[in-house]
Each structure stands twice: as C-alpha cells, then as structure tokens.
Amino acid sequence: MTTVAPTRARGSEFTRSSRAEVLKLLSLPATLLTAAGSLLVSAVLAVAFATAGRQGSTGTASALDIGLAPIGYTQAGFIILGVLAATSEYTGGQVQTSLTVVPRRVLLHLSKVVALVLIAVPTALVVVLGGLVVADLVLGDAAVVPPFGDFAVGVGGAAAYLALTAVLSSSVATVIRRTIPAVAGLLVYYFIAGPLLRDRTAFAAYLPDTAGYGMWFHSGAGRFGSLSALVGTGFVVAWVVLAVAVAAVSFRARDA
Template identity: 35%
Template sequence: MESTVVNVCAAELIKLRGLRAVTLTIGLTVLGTAGVAMLQVIAPPGNATAAEAVRASVQYAQLGFVLLGVLSVASEYDGSQIHTSLVSVPNRLLLLAGKAVTYLAVAAVAAAVTVAASYVAARSAKPADVGPAEVGPAGLGTFVGAAAYLVLIGLFAAALATIIRQLIAAMVATLALAMVVPPVLVTITRWADYLPSRAGMRLYDDSPDLLRGAAVLFAWLAIAHLAAAAAFTQRDA
C-alpha cells in the first residue's frame, strides 16, 4: 500500500513516543524552564515581571527543543532504523516531510506547555507583579512568539541533524549557532543579529524589528531544509 503523509506521520509519531529520551527531554524542559522563570522573579534583585521572566527562560528552554529536533532525526542513525524506514517509505522527500510535520506537532504542544508553565511559575512566585499589560494582547504576543521561536529553533536543529546524521555533532553545531557564537559576535559586529537565534529573539522580545527577525529566521530555515533535502535524497543511508 502506497505511503501517504498521514501514514508516515503516524509512523513517525509512534517512533518518537517510543523514545524515552524524547519524553524525558520534554519533561525536563518544562520543569527546568518553569524553575528558571521562578528564579528570575525571586532571585536578587528580584524586580523581573512574569513576562520578563518568561522571555529570559526561553534562552534555557531552547536547549530542550534543540535536542528534541535532533532526536526526531538523528536517533534513527544510531542503529539500522533508517534503513527500515527507507524500505517502508522509499520516497525520501515524503519521509523527510513526515518527520518535519511530526516534529512540528509534538514541539508545538511542548512549547505551549513550556511557556505556560513558565508564566504560571513566575506569576505564582510574584503574583503582585502581574498586571493587565502582561496578560493583554501584547503579553499574549510575547508568549506566542516565545513558543514559536522554540518550535522553529528545534526545526532548524532537525535540518542540521539530517545533514550531519550524528546526534552529538548536530547538537553541538546548533547550540554553537544559537548560544555560543552570537554573544561573541554581537560585541564585534552588527551582523550577529542575522544569526538564527538573534533573529528569532525578535519574535518574543517586543522588538519593532519582529518582521525582519522572522524573515531572517525563516531564511535560515529554508536554506537549512533545502540543504537537508538535497543531502537526504542524494546520499546513501
């Protein structure tokens, strides 16, 4: 029977659910990010609002989503699972699309829970600091942007994992681009703002450059996924 996107996504979802590392990653990310958000409002100087705490916690939450994106692809290269997948779904582009759609579905739920848990944790730690501005349209925009960034940085990691085909190397490469290189380059050149994580920050930091940041991040995603598709279809498994 010919594979369809729905069938491929269902199979990929079963694979992800069977990986203990995925469940553990999501659980620790939610709990860890909530803990970071709480610390932002209670640790000295303790003047962060709940919305500011959520924004700060995203920098740590992205670790979990990078790992989730890498696991959605690279886990199959640890053994012979990739060969089985290609036998079941000979159409490589269809298989790659199924992996991306499945990751997006799982990551979207995980990101929404992560951001919500962070906000609840920060609010419970300092309820007096929660005003109308934080829960109004502007505040909701920040939270939606934070969740979107987490999903997209993990999708970028998945593309790199497809190219690199090795879990640790893909993790290191993505985290270098997201967390190590930007703080160094930002002190040297304004071009650092065009790195994926710096551009993605515009989605949730109330920046007037939101559209430009989103465009730059999507450009990175497009280039990474085109390269991943080319590598996946041309190379041997």
C-alpha cells in the same frame, strides 16, 4: 483471479507517513525526557528570574518578560529534541527500515518535519506557559500583568521560535547524522558563538538566533539587533526553509 483490496489506504501517502513519524517520535523515551527536562528547567529558571525581578535587578516587573526570560536557556531542550528526532534513525540502522517502508526520500524527510512540528508546538506551549505561571506565582503582588493581546503574541511568538529552532536543529542533524557532534555544534553556536557575535558584529542580526530574539523577548527587540520582531521572524523562517531544503537534498543524494 481475485484482487486484494488495500487494507490501510486511509489518507494520502504523505498523511500516513507523517502519522507514522509522529508515532515513532512519541515512542522515543528521549522525546518525553527532553520535554519534561525543558519544563523543569523553565520552571526553575522562572523562579530565579522572578526572584531577581522582585529585588528589582532585572529592570522590569512585567510578568510576561520575566516569565519568557527562561526561553533563552530552554531552547536547548528543543535543539536536543530536533537533533534526536533526526539522529535516532541512524543508531542501529532504523533508517534502512524507514526507507524500505517509505522509499520516497523527500516525502519521508518532509513527513519527519511535519511530525516534529506537531510534537514541538504543543511541547513549546506547555514549556512557555509553565514558565509564565511559575513567574507569576513567585512575583505575586509585584507582577505587572500585561494586556491579553501582548500575552497572546508573547506566548505564540515564543512557542513558534522554539518549534522553528527544533526544525532547524533536526535539519542540521540530518546532515551530520551523529548525535554528539550535532548537539555540541548547535549548543556552542546558540549559547556561545551566537550571543558573543550578537554583541560585537552587525551581521549577527540576520543569524537565526539573534533574528529570533524579537519573537520572544519583546522589550529586547531594539536592543538585540536592528530587526523588528516581524522581519526577524521572517529571517528565522527563511533559515528554517533553507535548512530543511539543504537537509532534504542531502538526504536524497547520500547513501542512507
């Protein structure tokens, strides 16, 4: 009797399934298109904000604030990225194959979160830096260059916010399972309901979009909600953990 040696046993089950999820995400044309679209929108808006900044209508000439201002809009790209990462499993029944290969549902779900983070963080860094470079070029001599420490915190905070938003969106989409309703709901929340509540209610400071404001818009930290950047980050992380947990439980309990 011969024993068959396992041929591809490198790494733990979790590492291998995470690696597979990264490959799956990268193979979706929508991932690349969304990333490219976000970068393009970020650059175009950076031109608009910097032009407005040159005319003095933004009230600040800080290249950092102006270069990060497009994040308010480019987060849409990361919302879509997160949603597509989750719902692509449900068009055409791919989820059945995925669960045949990785039957442990919570493990599969966490692998997906890891894969999304691994893709969203570099994408976010490119998008954030792209906006900053364009803003700096348009501002030219008028640019007030921030100290390196502020720059690093600004870029890091913005990229972290975008990646966390992608994970939150993918959790929501895991529960909803359909692309259009998930995208519609999240966009309406992030772009319409959220900003309107921000101006009108006190509890909005604890919601994931307003709490995250301080992570990327530093001069606005006091103006939008009462939380400091650090506490705000804590609230966003808490929302994301909660969302991932709810999505994992729902993914484990429901029929695929």
